[in-house]
Amino acid sequence: xxxxxxxxxxxxxxxxxxxxxxxxxxxxxxxxxxxxxxxxxxxxxxxxxxxxxxxxxxxxxxxxxxxxxxxxxxxxxxxxxxxxxxxxxxxxxxxxxxxxxxxxxxxxxxxxxxxxxxxxxxxxxxxxxxxxxxxxxxxxxxxxxxxxxxxxxxxxxxxxxxxxxxxxxxxxxxxxxxxxxxxxxxxxxxxxxxxxxxxxxxxxxxxxxxxxxxxxxxxxxxxxxxxxxxxxxxxxxxxxxxxxxxxxxxxxxxxxxxxxxxxxxxxxxxxxxxxxxxxxxxxxxxxxxxxxxxxxxxxxxxxxxxxxxxxxxxxxxxxxxxxxxxxxxxxxxxxxxxxxxxxxxxxxxxxxxxxxxxxxxxxxxxxxxxxxxxxxxxxxxxxxxxxxxxxxxxxxxxxxxxxxxxxxxxxxxxxxxxxxxxxxxxxxxxxxxxxxxxxxxxxxxxxxxxxxxxxxxxxxxxxxxxxx
Numbered sequence: 001x002x003x004x005x006x007x008x009x010x011x012x013x014x015x016x017x018x019x020x021x022x023x024x025x026x027x028x029x030x031x032x033x034x035x036x037x038x039x040x041x042x043x044x045x046x047x048x049x050x051x052x053x054x055x056x057x058x059x060x061x062x063x064x065x066x067x068x069x070x071x072x073x074x075x076x077x078x079x080x081x082x083x084x085x086x087x088x089x090x091x092x093x094x095x096x097x098x099x100x101x102x103x104x105x106x107x108x109x110x111x112x113x114x115x116x117x118x119x120x121x122x123x124x125x126x127x128x129x130x131x132x133x134x135x136x137x138x139x140x141x142x143x144x145x146x147x148x149x150x151x152x153x154x155x156x157x158x159x160x161x162x163x164x165x166x167x168x169x170x171x172x173x174x175x176x177x178x179x180x181x182x183x184x185x186x187x188x189x190x191x192x193x194x195x196x197x198x199x200x201x202x203x204x205x206x207x208x209x210x211x212x213x214x215x216x217x218x219x220x221x222x223x224x225x226x227x228x229x230x231x232x233x234x235x236x237x238x239x240x241x242x243x244x245x246x247x248x249x250x251x252x253x254x255x256x257x258x259x260x261x262x263x264x265x266x267x268x269x270x271x272x273x274x275x276x277x278x279x280x281x282x283x284x285x286x287x288x289x290x291x292x293x294x295x296x297x298x299x300x301x302x303x304x305x306x307x308x309x310x311x312x313x314x315x316x317x318x319x320x321x322x323x324x325x326x327x328x329x330x331x332x333x334x335x336x337x338x339x340x341x342x343x344x345x346x347x348x349x350x351x352x353x354x355x356x357x358x359x360x361x362x363x364x365x366x367x368x369x370x371x372x373x374x375x376x377x378x379x380x381x382x383x384x385x386x387x388x389x390x391x392x393x394x395x396x397x398x399x400x401x402x403x404x405x406x407x408x409x410x411x412x413x414x415x416x417x418x419x420x421x422x423x424x425x426x427x428x429x430x431x432x433x434x435x436x437x438x439x440x441x442x443x444x445x446x447x448x449x450x451x452x453x454x455x456x457x458x459x460x461x462x463x464x465x466x467x468x
Contacts, residue, residue: 015180019173026169034162041154045133046113052082053111053135053147060139068145069095083118083134083148091144101136101146108138118150131155190219194226206234258286309352309437314467317349317389320357321381328364328379335368338376347381349389350467351438356391359434363393363460366428370397375454387466388440394447394459405444431462440464 060068065086072084076097085096093100102116118132134148193211200208209230210223262283268274325341332339349356367377375396382390400408409432428442435442440463447457 015176015184019176019180022176023169023173026165026172030162030165030169033165034158037158037161038155041151041158042133045149045151045154046135049082049133049135049147049149052149053137053145056145056147057137057139060141060143060145065094065139065141065143068139068143072096081149083132083146083150085136085144085146087144089142094143096146098146098148101144102132102134102148103136103146106136106144108144111135111137116148118152187219194219194223197226197230201230201233206230206237255286255290258283258290261286308439309355309434312351312438313353314348314350315353317347317356317391318343318345318381320353320360321379321391324357324360324364325379328361328368328377331364331368332377335371336373337368337371339379340376341379343379343381344383347383347389348467349464351464355434355437356462356464359431359462360391360393362428362431363391363462366460367393367395367397367458370458371395372397372454374452383466384463389464389466390461391464392459392461394457396447396451396454396457399447399456399458400444402446408444409442428460431460435462435464438464 056068056071059071063070065088069086072086072095075082076084076095083096083098085098085101086094087101088094103112103114106112113133113135115131115133118130120128120130130150130152132148132150132152134146136144136146139145190213197208197210209227212220212223212227214220261279265274265276265279265283268279269276321341321343325339325343329339329341364377364379371377377396378392378394380390380392380394382392384390409428432442443461443463445459445461447455447459449456
């Protein structure tokens with residue numbers, strides 16, 4: 001038979017384990033209390049009996065058996081809580097408050113202690129059995145003297161203490177069990193909410209979110225973490241859908257153009273017209289553009305999926321900036337652009353050199369693409385006062401309006417003033433992904449402003465964390 005869900009929950013099982021440990025500890029504690037208390041009661045009773053025996057022996061030494069007999073009679077009819085029995089040398093009873101000694105195997109070799117049951121009849125005629133304890137000795141004249149005491153009251157007091165402790169332990173166990181049930185139900189409700197969210201997401205509902213209780217405990221932290229994860233998944237899924245739509249939109253034209261050119265080239269080749277080699281070269285250029293777009297999307301997806309760039313190692317950032325400057329200086333000369341660079345020497349960086357180089361290449365490509373002939377491009381590498389490293393590329397092109405700067409780093413986003421230029425709108429998206437995967441950020445700001453009919457330009461900064 002399958003147990004109820006509450007009983008199978010981990011908090012309830014932990015509660016049972018705690019209660020079992022508590023019960024074991026309480027049992028050991030109560031056992032110790034009983035043994036210690038009962039032993040103390042016996043020790044006190046023995047001490048009182050011993051003192052009474054010594055007092056009677058003193059009376060015997062002073063006046064003999066007659067004086068002892070007289071003392072026993074006086075004490076027996078008094079209010080002293082002792083039991084007396086005196087016998088002669090042959091064991092015949094002389095006097096006492098009990099009819100016979102409870103010690104029937106007395107040898108006379110020394111004091112003999114015994115715990116026994118005292119049977120009495122109460123006022124209603126009912127038989128009452130009470131616990132008693134006593135000692136028996138042989139006097140110097142050969143007589144036998146027994147002195148005992150009723151210890152039922154003291155032992156009853158001990159049992160009351162034990163029962164009270166047992167009752168308190170049982171109450172604690174019951175309350176603990178009830179508290180465990182309440183806690184288990186509360187935890188189960190909290191966990192069930194998370195399970196429901198997970199099941200909803202597994203069923204395809206990416207809008208499901210865990211409810212926060214406002215207690216700021218570990219369950220709220222777990223719920224917040226789950227919600228943040230789901231928010232990220234939803235954004236990623238939305239980005240994938242957007243990427244798919246954008247790819248379908250942006251690649252339709254080049255793929256259609258590629259197919260049309262190849263079809264025309266095929267027809268011309270069949271008719272003996274046209275230049276097949278030129279047609280193939282054009283088709284290859286279109287295919288390279290499509291592959292470049294797919295490779296950029298794949299690189300961005302890999303960086304975002306990994307969370308951080310792989311194979312991060314320390315390298316010379318100044319050397320990388322110098323190499324990129326020398327590489328793109330020639331490209332700027334070919335387009336009639338003034339290119340300058342300012343590189344702070346001996347700056348180190350920890351990261352993936354290839355990814356950062358690709359990011360810088362994208363920034364420089366964008367600057368060259370959108371800066372008109374006669375414009376200028378500046379590349380810098382410096383260390384900020386915060387210790388961060390900053391690669392920046394500044395151009396005198398048309399720039400990006402402030403309202404569009406947060407949107408332009410998204411995949412496949414192209415502003416109206418860039419529609420005439422080739423590209424898929426993935427350059428800044430890749431730079432943004434590289435920055436995020438290195439724990440850095442991408443900053444966009446206005447360039448040097450309008451000058452000589454150009455501008456206001458754009459300044460793009462790739463800011464990376466300092467090396468500890």
